[in-house]
Amino acid sequence: MKIREALIEDFDEIWPIFHEIVSAGETYAYPQETTKEQALKIWIETPRKTYVFVDGSQILGTYYIKTNQAGPGSHVCNCGYMVSSKARSKGLATAMCQHSQEQAIKLGYKAMQFNFVASSNQWAVRLWSKLGFDTVGHLPKAFNHPKKGYVDALVMYKWLQT
Amino acid sequence: MKIREALIEDFDEIWPIFHEIVSAGETYAYPQETTKEQALKIWIETPRKTYVFVDGSQILGTYYIKTNQAGPGSHVCNCGYMVSSKARSKGLATAMCQHSQEQAIKLGYKAMQFNFVASSNQWAVRLWSKLGFDTVGHLPKAFNHPKKGYVDALVMYKWLQT
Numbered sequence: 001m002k003i004r005e006a007l008i009e010d011f012d013e014i015w016p017i018f019h020e021i022v023s024a025g026e027t028y029a030y031p032q033e034t035t036k037e038q039a040l041k042i043w044i045e046t047p048r049k050t051y052v053f054v055d056g057s058q059i060l061g062t063y064y065i066k067t068n069q070a071g072p073g074s075h076v077c078n079c080g081y082m083v084s085s086k087a088r089s090k091g092l093a094t095a096m097c098q099h100s101q102e103q104a105i106k107l108g109y110k111a112m113q114f115n116f117v118a119s120s121n122q123w124a125v126r127l128w129s130k131l132g133f134d135t136v137g138h139l140p141k142a143f144n145h146p147k148k149g150y151v152d153a154l155v156m157y158k159w160l161q162t
Numbered sequence: 163m164k165i166r167e168a169l170i171e172d173f174d175e176i177w178p179i180f181h182e183i184v185s186a187g188e189t190y191a192y193p194q195e196t197t198k199e200q201a202l203k204i205w206i207e208t209p210r211k212t213y214v215f216v217d218g219s220q221i222l223g224t225y226y227i228k229t230n231q232a233g234p235g236s237h238v239c240n241c242g243y244m245v246s247s248k249a250r251s252k253g254l255a256t257a258m259c260q261h262s263q264e265q266a267i268k269l270g271y272k273a274m275q276f277n278f279v280a281s282s283n284q285w286a287v288r289l290w291s292k293l294g295f296d297t298v299g300h301l302p303k304a305f306n307h308p309k310k311g312y313v314d315a316l317v318m319y320k321w322l323q324t
Binding site for chain 2: 022026028030031070071073074110113115116118136137138141142143145146153155159
């Protein structure tokens with residue numbers, strides 16, 4: 001098992017993971033009907049780097065890293081993580097988040113920010129908290145959950161450099 | 163004096179306002195060296211709508227409105243406002259912010275969010291507070307101010323629909 005940079009050829013394996021998560025509409029701020037072509041742009045082309053978590057030749061998870069704000073905000077990065085439903089609860093999100101923090105420092109970032117964590121996604125909130133992220137923002141009713149309606153979204157943040 | 167939608171021809175007059183503010187690096191999350199071509203994309207092409215505040219034929223202020231997050235976040239908009247140094251302290255920012263809230267409701271948005279207000283920009287923080295925005299997030303050292311160094315950035319938010 002290892003984490004490596006994604007290749008463009010990986011996208012056919014990334015897409016089912018992306019589609020499964022985004023079409024559910026419960027965690028990511030992308031339209032549920034996002035197409036494969038749009039997903040390629042969002043996940044591979046726009047970010048600064050994209051990585052995959054592979055077990056043998058199988059892709060089980062993926063994350064991207066990008067600059068969160070330009071100019072005076074460009075020392076803070078943003079990441080998004082996705083794990084295949086086939087590989088949940090096996091520590092992949094933790095492994096990818098730790099890997100992303102190391103990569104972020106190598107890329108020159110000083111902090112990492114998650115802009116839009118659905119408060120209903122308690123699993124993620126607990127995990128990021130455990131990994132050292134503080135909840136620094138609370139956006140009232142900013143996330144329109146397909147089952148729960150408007151729920152709060154959280155901003156989570158970690159200063160990476162000591 | 164009125165506020166109207168910006169035309170592409172307005173950009174030659176918008177650019178000096180944009181450039182003056184962005185090259186100072188003290189308030190907006192755009193690179194200080196942003197070019198005119200990049201500014202056109204940022205301020206006119208990317209947003210959902212752009213407006214100008216005009217006095218006779220002269221453009222003294224401008225703002226954009228766009229969707230802040232896609233999918234489950236698409237009911238929240240984001241705006242940015244710029245006032246020419248020739249027209250500061252005359253209520254233009256207030257007039258544009260009030261106008262933008264009306265437009266936001268017309269466009270179907272339910273809330274407005276400012277993602278990255280430099281805490282050092284106390285004038286803006288006070289004004290948005292007065293206009294009903296709550297400080298819902300506090301991003302530690304997220305804004306690299308050219309004179310003050312790393313300062314906190316604030317997330318400000320207002321639910322528009324009662």
